[in-house]
Amino acid sequence: MGTDANLLGMGAFDESGVAEAERIGQLAASGEQMVERLRRTAFLPGANKALNVRVGIAEAADLLGCSTNRIRMAEQDGRLPTPPETENHRRLGYDIPALLNMREVLGASPRRAPNDTPAIITVQNFKGGVGKSTVTTHLAHYLAVAGYRVLVVDCDSQATTTTLFGFNPHFAIRREETLYPYLSIEPTEDDLRYAVKPTVWPNVDIIPSNLQMFDVEYELAAAGSSGGGTLASRFRKLRQGLADLAQEYDVVLLDPPPALGTISLAVMQAANALLIPLAATTPDFCSTVQFLSMMDQVIGQLNDAGITVEYDFCRLICSKFSANDPSHTMVQQIMEQAFGPALLPIPILESAEISHAALRMMTVYELDKPIGTPKTHKRCRSNLDEAMSQIEQLVRRRWGRAAPDASKLLQVAV
Ligand SMILES: Nc1ncnc2c1ncn2[C@@H]1O[C@H](COP(=O)(O)OP(=O)(O)OP(=O)(O)O)[C@@H](O)[C@H]1O
Numbered sequence: 125m126g127t128d129a130n131l132l133g134m135g136a137f138d139e140s141g142v143a144e145a146e147r148i149g150q151l152a153a154s155g156e157q158m159v160e161r162l163r164r165t166a167f168l169p170g171a172n173k174a175l176n177v178r179v180g181i182a183e184a185a186d187l188l189g190c191s192t193n194r195i196r197m198a199e200q201d202g203r204l205p206t207p208p209e210t211e212n213h214r215r216l217g218y219d220i221p222a223l224l225n226m227r228e229v230l231g232a233s234p235r236r237a238p239n240d241t242p243a244i245i246t247v248q249n250f251k252g253g254v255g256k257s258t259v260t261t262h263l264a265h266y267l268a269v270a271g272y273r274v275l276v277v278d279c280d281s282q283a284t285t286t287t288l289f290g291f292n293p294h295f296a297i298r299r300e301e302t303l304y305p306y307l308s309i310e311p312t313e314d315d316l317r318y319a320v321k322p323t324v325w326p327n328v329d330i331i332p333s334n335l336q337m338f339d340v341e342y343e344l345a346a347a348g349s350s351g352g353g354t355l356a357s358r359f360r361k362l363r364q365g366l367a368d369l370a371q372e373y374d375v376v377l378l379d380p381p382p383a384l385g386t387i388s389l390a391v392m393q394a395a396n397a398l399l400i401p402l403a404a405t406t407p408d409f410c411s412t413v414q415f416l417s418m419m420d421q422v423i424g425q426l427n428d429a430g431i432t433v434e435y436d437f438c439r440l441i442c443s444k445f446s447a448n449d450p451s452h453t454m455v456q457q458i459m460e461q462a463f464g465p466a467l468l469p470i471p472i473l474e475s476a477e478i479s480h481a482a483l484r485m486m487t488v489y490e491l492d493k494p495i496g497t498p499k500t501h502k503r504c505r506s507n508l509d510e511a512m513s514q515i516e517q518l519v520r521r522r523w524g525r526a527a528p529d530a531s532k533l534l535q536v537a538v
């Protein structure tokens with residue numbers, strides 16, 4: 125038997141007689157150990173992720189859209205605490221909680237008015253690896269720096285976003301802490317608040333995910349095949365639950381799995397805005413066209429079933445653009461022709477800063493110093509600010525408010 129397999133070049137057994145298929149378990153175990161090691165080195169002792177970002181007074185003033193003098197005066201008259209200093213009396217800069225407090229005290233909060241509808245944005249594409257989780261996490265942190273209250277919902281059992289927020293989905297998250305108990309065929313939760321976890325960002329919460337979230341996929345698919353009533357009721361439940369929860373936030377970001385499964389469907393009808401990331405490559409373009417035509421069909425079917433899907437905005441964003449690669453420029457032109465103004469004009473540049481930050485389980489907004497050269501970091505950060513501010517503007521337009529000057533967000537110190 126082994127001989128046949130070897131003759132066929134299938135390599136069914138290695139020298140030690142372990143079947144290749146059995147080896148998958150070993151690979152998973154050894155990989156999980158490595159994930160844990162990466163996590164330990166990426167996060168501080170105690171295995172808790174920390175947020176060490178600080179900005180100077182000039183940057184704080186730029187972010188708030190006020191003068192440095194205004195901040196100094198508020199510090200002098202006691203409205204703001206005295207800024208922290210080093211032993212040599214050098215200003216340490218403001219951390220994110222201090223920055224948020226400053227916004228409150230100086231009346232520079234960009235939050236929506238109570239009657240404005242919170243944005244519930246699904247960052248969706250059925251193609252894998254297009255940058256959904258990268259866009260979701262960077263958008264969450266961009267909005268957090270800008271002073272919004274953000275909820276991130278990881279709906280993907282791969283749990284990339286959960287990992288990037290510092291939670292190890294294998295060891296630190298139980299199925300009961302994910303959307304599972306809420307969406308399951310036999311739900312044990314009726315209010316999504318049980319699943320909301322704080323993150324190191326004071327104004328960002330997360331509903332995490334882990335591999336067991338995939339059970340929802342099986343259960344809902346089975347429910348769909350036996351009539352669809354339960355499926356439709358779960359869809360409505362997710363939509364209502366998120367809409368209720370969203371009242372405590374300005375923006376809710378949904379990161380669904382890269383497939384046309386029941387979770388993806390549930391997510392797309394629960395959102396009120398759609399953001400489609402894609403890289404500037406022909407396969408991504410072709411898959412995204414298929415995604416759009418499938419979405420179109422599915423939205424029609426959902427409408428027929430009495431589930432309306434309505435978006436305040438529907439935009440595509442190029443998530444990995446390299447200006448040095450002529451093929452990217454060509455594909456971007458093709459995308460501009462095909463999608464017109466639905467394609468956001470500013471793409472996210474492909475940057476080693478983003479992939480290196482991901483290796484540390486961080487976004488670029490969490491880096492307290494550049495990983496590459498200061499120039500690379502600054503370019504990447506400025507581009508991210510510009511690209512993300514396009515989405516912020518769409519959200520604010522819905523609230524009938526102009527976006528704060530995006531250039532204010534471009535000047536954060538490196
Ligand atoms: N602009 C960028 N520059 C450099 N690397 C990037 C950029 N955007 C994404 N990446 C990298 O591409 C890979 C895939 O990104 P990501 O995990 O965000 O995609 P995804 O669509 O969420 O994938 P999946 O379909 O598996 O959920 C990651 O390694 C990420 O760090």
Ligand SMILES: [Mg+2]
Pocket residue numbers: 256257258280282284285
């Ligand atoms: Mg992902």
